Amino acid sequence: MSEKITIYDIAKKLNITAATVSRALNNNPKIKESTRELVLETAASMNYKQNKLALALKSGRSNNIGVIVPRIDSNFFASVIRGIEEELYPHGYQVIICQTHENPKRESENLYTLIDAQVDGILMSVSGVNNENDSAFRNVLEKNVPLIFFDRSKHIEGVSSVTINDFKGGYIATKQLINQGCKNIAHLSGDQSLEIFKNRFLGYKQALIDNGIEFNEKYVIQSKSSVEAGKEAIDILLELETPPDAIFSSSDFAALGAIQELKERNINIPDDFCVAGFSNEPFTKFMEMSITSVDQSPLEMGRMSARVFLEQVDKTDTIKIEKKVVLAPELHIRKSSTRTTS
Amino acid sequence: MSEKITIYDIAKKLNITAATVSRALNNNPKIKESTRELVLETAASMNYKQNKLALALKSGRSNNIGVIVPRIDSNFFASVIRGIEEELYPHGYQVIICQTHENPKRESENLYTLIDAQVDGILMSVSGVNNENDSAFRNVLEKNVPLIFFDRSKHIEGVSSVTINDFKGGYIATKQLINQGCKNIAHLSGDQSLEIFKNRFLGYKQALIDNGIEFNEKYVIQSKSSVEAGKEAIDILLELETPPDAIFSSSDFAALGAIQELKERNINIPDDFCVAGFSNEPFTKFMEMSITSVDQSPLEMGRMSARVFLEQVDKTDTIKIEKKVVLAPELHIRKSSTRTTS
DNA sequence: TGACTATAGGTAATCGATAACATTTTAAGT
DNA sequence: ACTTAAAATGTTATCGATTACCTATAGTCA
Numbered sequence: 001m002s003e004k005i006t007i008y009d010i011a012k013k014l015n016i017t018a019a020t021v022s023r024a025l026n027n028n029p030k031i032k033e034s035t036r037e038l039v040l041e042t043a044a045s046m047n048y049k050q051n052k053l054a055l056a057l058k059s060g061r062s063n064n065i066g067v068i069v070p071r072i073d074s075n076f077f078a079s080v081i082r083g084i085e086e087e088l089y090p091h092g093y094q095v096i097i098c099q100t101h102e103n104p105k106r107e108s109e110n111l112y113t114l115i116d117a118q119v120d121g122i123l124m125s126v127s128g129v130n131n132e133n134d135s136a137f138r139n140v141l142e143k144n145v146p147l148i149f150f151d152r153s154k155h156i157e158g159v160s161s162v163t164i165n166d167f168k169g170g171y172i173a174t175k176q177l178i179n180q181g182c183k184n185i186a187h188l189s190g191d192q193s194l195e196i197f198k199n200r201f202l203g204y205k206q207a208l209i210d211n212g213i214e215f216n217e218k219y220v221i222q223s224k225s226s227v228e229a230g231k232e233a234i235d236i237l238l239e240l241e242t243p244p245d246a247i248f249s250s251s252d253f254a255a256l257g258a259i260q261e262l263k264e265r266n267i268n269i270p271d272d273f274c275v276a277g278f279s280n281e282p283f284t285k286f287m288e289m290s291i292t293s294v295d296q297s298p299l300e301m302g303r304m305s306a307r308v309f310l311e312q313v314d315k316t317d318t319i320k321i322e323k324k325v326v327l328a329p330e331l332h333i334r335k336s337s338t339r340t341t342s
Numbered sequence: 343m344s345e346k347i348t349i350y351d352i353a354k355k356l357n358i359t360a361a362t363v364s365r366a367l368n369n370n371p372k373i374k375e376s377t378r379e380l381v382l383e384t385a386a387s388m389n390y391k392q393n394k395l396a397l398a399l400k401s402g403r404s405n406n407i408g409v410i411v412p413r414i415d416s417n418f419f420a421s422v423i424r425g426i427e428e429e430l431y432p433h434g435y436q437v438i439i440c441q442t443h444e445n446p447k448r449e450s451e452n453l454y455t456l457i458d459a460q461v462d463g464i465l466m467s468v469s470g471v472n473n474e475n476d477s478a479f480r481n482v483l484e485k486n487v488p489l490i491f492f493d494r495s496k497h498i499e500g501v502s503s504v505t506i507n508d509f510k511g512g513y514i515a516t517k518q519l520i521n522q523g524c525k526n527i528a529h530l531s532g533d534q535s536l537e538i539f540k541n542r543f544l545g546y547k548q549a550l551i552d553n554g555i556e557f558n559e560k561y562v563i564q565s566k567s568s569v570e571a572g573k574e575a576i577d578i579l580l581e582l583e584t585p586p587d588a589i590f591s592s593s594d595f596a597a598l599g600a601i602q603e604l605k606e607r608n609i610n611i612p613d614d615f616c617v618a619g620f621s622n623e624p625f626t627k628f629m630e631m632s633i634t635s636v637d638q639s640p641l642e643m644g645r646m647s648a649r650v651f652l653e654q655v656d657k658t659d660t661i662k663i664e665k666k667v668v669l670a671p672e673l674h675i676r677k678s679s680t681r682t683t684s
Numbered sequence: 685t686g687a688c689t690a691t692a693g694g695t696a697a698t699c700g701a702t703a704a705c706a707t708t709t710t711a712a713g714t
Numbered sequence: 715a716c717t718t719a720a721a722a723t724g725t726t727a728t729c730g731a732t733t734a735c736c737t738a739t740a741g742t743c744a
Contacts, residue, residue: 004485006730017694022732032692053399053460054730057699062395063459064406064438072427073420082415085441094438094459096406099427117405117436118395143346227628256628286569286598288630348700359724364702374722396700399729 005048014042025050056118065309066114068098068107068124075281076298077125080150083302084123091310093120100127108136115139121146121309126154129193146312150305151296152196160312160323162305166196169294169329170203173248173276176292176331178211180339182246182274186219188233188258190250200250200278219244223254230257238265245273246337252277252284255291259336263289274337290334297327347390356384367392398460407651408456410440410449410466417623418640419467422492425644426465433652435462442469450478457481463488463651468496471535488654492647493638494538502654502665504647508538511636511671512545515590515618518634518673520553522681524588524616528561530575530600532592542592542620561586565596572599580607587615588679594619594626597633601678605631616679632676639669 007021014021016035024031024039031039056062067084069077085095096119098110107127114122122145137156140147149161177185187204190197201220208215218240223229230249234257237244249255255277259269267273269289277284280295304325312321349363356363358377366373366381398404409426411419427437438461440452449469456464464487479498482489491503519527529546532539543562550557560582565571572591576599579586591597597619601611609615611631619626622637646667654663 004730007732008730018731019695019733020693022730023693026732028733030692035692049458051399051460051730052458053395053404054699055732057393057395057399057701058730058732060699071424072414073417073424075415075417075420078415078420081439082413082441085414085439089440094440094455096436097423097427097439098431098436099424112391113436116391116394118393283625283628286625287628346700349702350700360701361703361725362723364700365723368702370703372722377722393700396729397702399699399731400701400703402729 079298080302087306166199167203170200174207186244188249225251227257230254234261421640422644429648508541509545512542516549528586530591567593569599572596576603634679
C-alpha cells in the first residue's frame, strides 16, 4: 500500500516548492540545471508517478479517445481497433471501447458517456441511420471534440471519415462473377439506409448495366449479416422462375450461409452457382470451398482513422478540415467464384 | 463551441453556492426538496454535464478499467472483451484496451501506463512468463489496484483469476480421439511456460495413460499458433517411423494447418487421421471439414472476470480475497474427429 | 557604486466537484 | 416569547499538477 507520491512530497523533501518540481519535471528552461537533476533523481528514487487525472483536469485533455463500434467480436472491427490502438499508442493515447450492438439508443448513450468522460476524440462506425440520435452527435460537435467516422459513415458537415470505396467493391465483385459467365446475379444487401450497403448495391447494379445485363429487382434481398440469413435468401431465390446462377453478398456470413444451403441442395459451386462475399473475414480463406471476398483493409482503415484524428486534434478550433479518406477495396478471388470449366 | 457548464455556473444563476448545487445533484438528503428541483431543472436547461475528470481526481477513482490482451483481433480475446464490456457498462465503467503482441516489454509498459492513468482495475491475459516484468506487477499490487487474470494466468499471491480447466480440456479432447479408435495421438502444444499450454498437455498425457496408451515424447511438438505451424508439424510427424493417426492441437489455427497439409497428402480425415483443436474459433464450425474443438466460453469468461473485479473493487484494502474461478471446457465434436466407419 | 537585467524560484489561482465543518434559518415545544 | 433541536445552506480545504505573476538574488556595465 505505497502512499501516492506527489510533487508536493518531492518538494518537501528537497525544501523547495511544488512549482519548481513541476517545472523541473517538465524541462522548463527557468530551472537551474543542478536543481533539475536533483529533482529528477529524487523523483525517481521516490518512485514518483505523475497523476494523469490531475493533469487531465488542469489541461482539459484526458489523453483517452473513444471508439464506438457495433460489436467488437467481429474480425473486421477488431482489426480496425487494432490499427487504431497501434497508431495512437506511441502518442500516449489510450483507447476506450464502446459497443452499440447496432442499437441507436446505445449509440447515443455511448456518445454522451464518452463526452462526459472528456475523451479527446471519438472514432466510430455508425450503427444505423435514424435521426433520433442527432442531438448526441450535435453534442459532440458543440463540445468541439474531433469526430471521425470509419467504414460506416454519416453525412455531417465538418466531420471527417475513412471509408472504402464500397461502390467499387460491389462493382469489382460483381464484375468477377460476370467474368465467370454468370448471367443472373443476385445480391444480398444489408440495411440500405446505411451508405455502405447502398453503395455496394449501386456498384453491383452498375456492373450489371455496364455489361449489358438487365437489373432485376427480384434478385436483391435485404437481410441481416448472418449465416441463417444467407440460407433463407437462397431458399427464396431458388423459388423464382428464373433462379440466379450467382450471388454477391454484402456479408461474408450470409455468403457462407448461401454456400451451405446450396451444398445442401447439391448445387455445384462454382460451376453452377458462384458466390462472392464482402469483408474478407478470416474464414473465407480457410474453408475448403474458399469464398471470394472484398477486402476492406481494416488494419489500414484503423491506422488511417487514427492519423486523421491526430491531424485534427491539435488544430485550433476555427480551422475545421473535413477530410474524406477513401481506401481502395481489393477483391480476393477464391474457389467460390473460380470456374474450372470455361 | 458551447462553453463548459460547471456547477459554479448553475450556482451563480440561482444565487446559491456550488456546494448546494453539488448536493442537490447528488441527492444529498440535506437539501430542501424545492431547491433540489430548482437545481435539477436549471442544470437540465443549461445542459450541464458533470466533469468526470474532476470527480475522478477528487475521488481517486477514474471509472476506467484496463484490459490487456496479446492482441484484440482474435475471436477469443475479442469475445472476452465483449463480455467484460457488457458486464461493466451498466456499472459505469469504461474499458481501456491495450495489446501486448505477446511482447513482455509491451506488457510491462501497458501495466505502468494503466496505473499512471489511474484505472480502477486491470483485467489481463498474460503474454509470457518471464520474470523481467515482475516489477510492473508489483507496482500494480502496491498501488492496490485490483488485478484479475483471465485465461492465461500467473501465480501471484492475492491475485484472482478466471480460467478454464485446461487440463480437462486437453483430457476430453484426447479422450474423444481415443474413443474414435486412434492409437497414436500427437499433440501440438504452445509455449509450455504458459500454464494453459502446460495443462492442456498434461490433460492430454493423462488421457493417454488412463486409457493404456503409452506416452511418446516424439509425438509432442511445441509451436506457434498459426496455420503454417500446423502444416510444418504434420511434415515432421509423418516422418516418424510410426506416424500418428490423430492430433490434438492447442490451437485451432494449427489444427487447420494440419488438416490442410493432410489433405494435401491425400490422407483421409477422419478415417485415417483425426484432428481436434482448441478455442472453438468460429471457422472450426464453418468449414466443410468442421473441426472438433474445445470451447472456452470466452463471453462467460469475460463476464465472470468483470464480476470478480466488481466484487473486489469495493472491498477495503485489508480484505484481500484471492478468488480462482475455473470454468468448464466444452468439447464440440465435429467431422474432423467423427469416424463413420467403426 | 548604482541602475538594470537575467536568472531562479516562490506565491497563489486554477481546473470542477466534493465534503468536513461552520453558520444560519426554520420548526417545534413549553 | 424563548430555548433548542433539526434542517438547509454557506465556507473553505482538498484532490495533484500547472502557470501567470511576482520577488529575490546574482551578474553586468557605465
